[in-house]
Amino acid sequence: MAASAVPPPPPGSEHTDEPGAERLRRVLGAATVVRGTALSGGLYNSARLLELSDGRRLVLKTAPRASTPALTHERDLLGTEALFHRLAAGTGARVPAVLHHEPAGAGTPAEWLLLSYLDGATWDAARDRIPPADRAALRRELGASLARIAGVTGAAFGYPQPAAGLSAPDWPTAFTAMLHAVLADASRFDVPLPAPTGFLAGLPERFRRRLAAVRRPALVHFDAWEGNVVVGRTGSGPWRLGGLIDGERAFFGDPLAELVGLDPFGSAEDDADLLAGYRSVSPALSLDTGARVRLALYRVYLALVMRVESVPRAYEGGFAAWLDTWSAARVGEQLAVLDALEG
Known part of the structure; x- marks a missing residue:
């Protein structure tokens, strides 16, 4: 996962393995x-x-x-x-x-x-050149595109790669496996967590009824922030959506999780243009209490992934310190949201 506010990885974290x-x-x-x-x-x-x-x-x-x-x-x-x-x-x-x-x-x-190769520039690179009216249109276009993608149904819930062993026939079981895997990774890489492991591990069971409301394994990109969205324009014409890249973090699950990957640091559900585009394809999108509970759970999960991955990727210095501080605050914030919604 990457995001526009995240500094680049430190020198030495790159690798150069390439096919012969x-x-x-x-x-x-x-x-x-x-x-x-x-x-x-x-x-x-x-x-x-x-x-x-x-x-x-x-x-x-x-x-x-x-x-x-x-x-x-x-x-x-x-x-x-x-x-x-x-x-x-x-x-x-x-x-x-x-x-x-x-x-x-x-x-x-x-x-x-x-x-x-998709021609154009990533949205985050072009952000300062995109006028507000074009931005609103782009957000509507992006929302509609992600809604169409969410119409794809998988054979099971969770991550599709068999090697990970993180799929299941229902969403509560799959999400439990996904969350427990990153908690086990934290233990394996000796990453301190911002809340007790047992408490975090129990979240899916605590909110199982809310997770069980998801009945169809929808295709979710889960990393559609502006750095993975390509935009472009012809001459002085309006900016248009050029496409989505980097689908490596995709899974089959709750289509609401897409809102979390769209804005890892904020709340994409507050973007009226994005929601208008999404609902132009999928008008049934709901943001009721159950949906907001699930969004908070997915934000806890993503923050933990970003926190734990810093160790195997050998992040150092200011970047590592920032990520540690931000992820702890984000998890605490979302746990408070869960308590407020269903204490």
């Missing part, structure tokens, strides 16, 4: 790479922009080696990204086309994924 030239040549055919440029912004997988001899521009994403320390759900993430983009494309959403995905295995030390 011969394997890449087999995928590209007659085309050759004339230039490769590292892309910034990712905090787990690496990405390079490949400019080809036939004029195409592609994105090559490479995962860390399997031996690299990672959270439980951070396995086979590029397989999740490939699945997300394929499913989202079927809804008409603008996403990169999946050209090739290769899991780690014999002769392949790290999973890799080859995608088409």
Whole structure:
């Protein structure tokens, strides 16, 4: 997970594992790479922009080696990204086309994924150039696109990669597994938690009735903040949505969870334009007490993920200190929300 207010990862946290030239040549055919440029912004997988001899521009994403320390759900993430983009494309959403995905295995030390490149700039990079009227239209367009994506139904709830073992036939069980996994990761990496482990682990059972209201495993990007939204314009025309990228954190679950990933530090449900766009496709979206309970639970989960991942990613200095302080405050804030809603 990344967000616009998060500083870049410290030097030395990057990795450079990439598929061998011969394997890449087999995928590209007659085309050759004339230039490769590292892309910034990712905090787990690496990405390079490949400019080809036939004029195409592609994105090559490479995962860390399997031996690299990672959270439980951070396995086979590029397989999740490939699945997300394929499913989202079927809804008409603008996403990169999946050209090739290769899991780690014999002769392949790290999973890799080859995608088409979406022209434009990320929303966070272009933010200061987007006038308010265009921003409102973009938020409505983004909301409608995410609502269409949420219309995709998975075979089970939770993370789709089998290696993580974090899926289940119902949402309370899947979310319990997801939350318990990050708590176990905190123990494994010796990360202090902002509340007692047992108390946090008991949240899904405490609010099981609210979680059980989710009956359909909807496709959720869960990382659709402005750094993963591509925008663009033609000449001096209006800014338009260019597409969604980086679907590696996707899961099947409560479509409301998308609001948490859209704004990790705030509350996207307060964005009237976003909700108007979402409800233009899915008018039944509700923000009743049960929905707000679930939103608070998902915010606790995301804050814990961001807190715990700082250790295996070796964040240091001011960034690590900021993340520690922010995540503790965020968890405390959302626990207070839960108490106020259903004390």
